[in-house]
Amino acid sequence: MVTYGMQLPVQSQSALYAEPWEASAGPADLVGIARTADRAGFAYVAVCDHVAIPRRLAAAMSTVWYDPVATLSYLAAATERVRLLSHVAVVGLRHPLITAKQYATLDHLSAGRLVLGVGAGHVREEFEVLGVDFERRGTLLDETVDALRAALGPEEFPRFAGERVAFDGLGQRPRPAQARVPLWIGGSSPAAVRRAALKGDGWLPQGDPRDRLPTQIAKIRSLRAAAGITEPIEIGAITEPLYVGDASWHVGGRTLTGKPDLLVESLRAYGAMGVDQIQVRFRSRSRAELSDQMSAFAADVAPHLDS
Template identity: 35%
Template structure:
């Protein structure tokens, strides 16, 4: 089983030095990848997310890439319908090349309607815009010149060019637990679920493997942990492994950086004892 760790780019512990230290620690401890999340703007009264201090995910991963050489770089997840696919495709291709092919694009449709309203994106169209956005980015990443007929996203692309192309293809893992998200994941390179307990994971794995049995289709889960519960994480990881989950990413909830670093190390040790 592969293990990832979420970088401290959210809340009061976010900052250049904390992200740098965490990324370097992750590589030294043998984590397979480091991860970031996304919210662009949130209502003041919103109970979740608990902090509005979200450092930009793509820029954060670029910072992490500059101080590492091996760990992969993942998004958990980018809210694709909030972004226009053309500049995002350029940013992601650039990061893929700067990092020498280490990027994983975790993508989701989003759920916070007020965030869509603030950005002028129709909330009810988010699924269609996501599907079209993925298709547009894949076209831009593979065709030079590229022609793409868009329906839901404002774009006119007729025999145009966008470089650089990614040095290697960028895998796309779809986040979310709805039927629509699972169907969307089956059309891409992997599924990146969240808040799925081990006793529920096996059924989801069977459902996905019935259509995508090949090992190259990755089944990944995000789990929360902190200093209080990381000690019992070994049994949780073993249960996920037995259910057929290939990859688990831990998102430490500790508010202070030193506690975060200790939790990350304990989580890595739990994985080593499997």
Template identity: 40%
Template structure:
């Protein structure tokens, strides 16, 4: 079983954010990231919102750490765990800008980048940023192949209706031969977009029965990743049986990777919960390098 962490601290969703996260430090976040890295978890996440209107923040939250800065910092403190944007809004960026910024992160992290990408849903934010909300689907359909082309090497080219480019150098660029794209959404169109342009799908707001039906009706390519949330925060120390059932239900719904929120009262408690969860799920910790004995 592969399990990713919906990173604490970096977002503050009403009703989902634990009290300790509101006063947590960067050191607390790093402690969680290094524990997840050491214990064999698949990935850490960071979402994107630039400027959330106050009225909307009451429902969606207003705290969203910048994913590029955040994941770059965590890359410097980890060695194995993947770093996933969940998700970047395609309409807010030119594909070449994403390729330069996140291609550099892929280089710095040793090829651990996963680009979670979506069309976006917050109209007010589109308006604030001067992006075309009504055209966001068409923009995404051209931005995805353009981004794939832009990440592929130092002299990319692409001939599309909205983002054509050529005769340019983008260096540094991603070191992975194919950076995984996880496409977010909750519609059949988002799943089709994931199949056509991506390597995985991150659905949200769908029940497990609906998810299973959508997946069963779709021919997915080999290696395609379905990243599903396990529901309410898991408590592997206090409720190991319920935690195991939540993981098993998520896999039964079609997950190849399970995303979890972890219940905790502090960064230390969070790391302890991760240790219990790793043991429960049979994750393989990163081997430690033995320390050479000191000379007598």
């Protein structure tokens, strides 16, 4: 069964994907969209992570990046069932015990709805200002993932010994509500794909076109088989921008738009190639239009993706 989730608007406003209406939106809009996702059967809502944007990237990336833990905690109190995904947290920027404290608390407060998505990061200045080696961010992420497995496990006093990070005899409560917090690995480089295969409960590709996904998925499955890993992995994909129905405005040449049956026919291809969850994004001119698009997708498209 193919499930569906979405990256939230407003929380991050990169010029690559933000709609104009988001610039004047705020907390009430975030809550409204999250509640729509909750009602409409979305598997998750997602937020992403940057600490500070350098001036050289501000025009393209914007400096609007709400803190992911604060945002997801705020939305946890306003929703009931939808899962809360960091897509992705740049966990190498923080000590694993700090990350574990924040996300364990979020999982506890939300009654076990956290999915911790992590990635290596790409903004050199963020690493430098925080005193973290940008060039070794991949190696650091590998160790941080292992440390987080220990710190988010069932033990009140977790133990971990790595090259850069070690802890023992230090207790943290509350513990996560989940016995095992799902840890999804983001990225599409060879190193990220290998990391997802060997360390992840899920894979969050970053911008892979459809024709590249089957090769990436096959690589993940091959690496897991070779390592003797038998547990399932949640394979994700980010779809093209969507608009359900015949738009009366220009929604962009890359946007998949039209009657629901046309969208169903196109999106079924993801499940056929082995994708378990799709992350969808809708073109919109207002929060109301976005909510309508989400509801239309949930009612008229999503129920037919597996039929």
